[in-house]
Amino acid sequence: MNQVISLVVRSNLTQDEMANPLNDVKELDYVKILNKVLPEDIRIHSICLRPPEGFDARFSCLSRHYKYFFEQANLNIEKMQQAASYFVGEQDFRNFCKVDGSKQIVNYKRKIISSSIERTKFGHKTYVFSLRGSAFLWHQVRSMMSILFLVGQELEEPEIVRKLLDVKLFPGRPNYTIASPLPLVLYDCEFDHSVVWSKTLTSDRIQFTKFNQIWVDLGAKYTIATTMKHVIEPSEERSKNGSNNYSTPGKHSYTRIEQRECLEAPDNINKRWLRNRAPGCK
Template structure:
């Protein structure tokens, strides 16, 4: 039987989602948990597959993974979570047809990038974001693979930039993405938002046959894989206990990091405003 899981992970301490020799990965931790719960006994036969790979440091709320198992009753999120580390968890599962491919059958994927709002003109970023919507050649927004050249045409359905308190949230929806494409788009938006570049430059970047320029990707830690959609959608069974457990833990973590963030701000020295310690 083939089972699909929805999993989340906080990617800071992972070398990406895809399994790699001698590195800590999301798939590696998931395979350990599947073995320990005897959901699978043969990793090769299980044929673990995911809806997409994420780079080191990138996070996820709703990555979809599939595998074959002879013990589907144990493939329940709360059981697997008892063997998974804190920074990766399962929260929904479904039985799917043997031919279901979580990557190739996805019709759209949604990501969010979060960055500090203080540094950018959001109105300029929104104007630039409009240029990315639709079908374009994103050759200037990915690392070129000369040995295995692939089509760099992709269709962006939505690119929304909005301010929320101290941060800017950039939501992007597309059918598929190139390597580092989202993070390079974010870099372009920040260059426009900071006044270093303008919208005419973005237009040129989207015309790689006549203009080429390399661009560094935005840091991985700001990127979250939010959702992946299928048609038809698997009949997901939501594990409310697993969700509550994760929510409780990360609510406490968020509160802790708010305090840490405030403490770190105290380390920013301002000699011109030295305080009298007496």
């Protein structure tokens, strides 16, 4: 929701005027100009006219805050909270990501600042996996959420997180499906205090008006989808599991993470990619 990008744009000021911050009020209204050419569901709400030298939207970021929204349904929230707490700290997350040999990543350690399951203010059965860290691997959050869902469904115990963080026990990631990207949001990015954001009252009003309409439209779609769900859902399923239950395999047919085949270890994936890139290889 608060993603940051770096842009090189033309200015309304002369070089001499740029030297004085007081002239910033005469600068082009970048928020208004850029929002005119963006889709309705992508909005710019703030700008930093004077970023520090060498600023990079990606590499200057001190921490990132992700949120993954979900409904409680038949999930054991207490166990999910316990499992989520095991992510905190600097740990090797090679078993919670997708490895790409072309990136040649050799360090899979990442620092998680906070990790928790919280109830949202949007409904007593709506929760969010709130995660803050200095940096993340490819598909890391979705992989973490996938394991948390298995714990919530009581197909795995919370300790499975600790086991997967043990690279001696699991040198390669067990074969499991990562969670859907749809409920995942990059909620905020933290930068040094030298990055000062500014916005106008007019832009705030415009953003609210546009997003309020999006909210109304999505609310209507949600109501229609919920109505259709109740129409087609078998009554015995509704009475047995509740109207919003997750479709989960029975415990008798579920293969536990520790019993699954492991994917190739990251080091081997990197070596294989290099071999395939060597002269004479196809």
